[in-house]
Amino acid sequence: MIHIERLRRRYSGHEWEPVEAGRSGAGVWRLTGTPSYFVKADGNRDHAGLSLRGEAERLAWLRASGVPVPEVVEQDADDDVAWLVTTVVPGRTAADDWPRERHGALVDALAGFTRDLHTIPAGTCPFDRTLAVTVPEAREIAEAGLVDLDDLDDERAGWSADRLVAELAATTPASEDLVVCHGDLCLPNVLLDPETLRVTGVVDVGRAGVADRCQDLALMTRSLTSGELNPQYGPACADRFLARYGVAPDPSKIAFYRLLDEFF
Ligand SMILES: Nc1ncnc2c1ncn2[C@@H]1O[C@H](COP(=O)(O)OP(=O)(O)OP(=O)(O)O)[C@@H](O)[C@H]1O
Ligand SMILES: [Mg+2]
Structure with a gap:
């Protein structure tokens, strides 16, 4: 490794x-000491459009914009390896056993956090994750043979990369409701204070940027309804999340952004 x-x-x-x-193939370690840190390390290359340098830039920008994220301690690379060292976000992830x-209160906190994130003026965000960027990137990833076809959502189990690309082209939304998105807003990437249930921070922000709000809504509701990964929640929690968030998303957009995520 x-x-x-x-x-x-x-x-x-x-x-x-x-x-x-997680799924990226990056190595992640918790470094216990005074103070403690997290280290993420990966081959020194872009993986599916992701790089630890890009993640560090996003962490800095999100932090400056008032979003609770870890502080970057260092980010660098040698010929082979790139690494990112960050401070520890206190609390427990939303994927823990609560x-x-x-x-109910935890889901409300997730929805409130998401709402706040999405109210940051998109025009201030330097990271572009609109469809003009992500759809061509998804196609390139498929052409390079980098889609993990063994890790598709159940409804697409057994699909070929060509079929995924065709479906992506056939279902690409005509319009985007652009906000600042986390980009991989799933339960393990959000931490909360066990006492107050306040969101203490989000991690794994390598895909953050301007995108349709359904980018985040699709992945969070999928995470809440994944019986395999997070059986403690379920459809009622996903419904509560959307009700609390306050926008009823277009189901075809939700489906599209889950499909798009298969490529990354
Ligand atoms: N700075 C941090 N503070 C607290 N917990 C962290 C921090 N960084 C990482 N973690 C924990 O480590 C887990 C894995 O880290 P991260 O999500 O960044 O990597 P990953 O899931 O492997 O990446 P990817 O989703 O891109 O594959 C997180 O879900 C979280 O529990
Ligand atoms: Mg993660």
């Missing part, structure tokens, strides 16, 4: 604990 020996030596006073990796009686 990734050669991070140099980084390990620099933070040798910390205890390195691997965090179960007591059932707190689910």
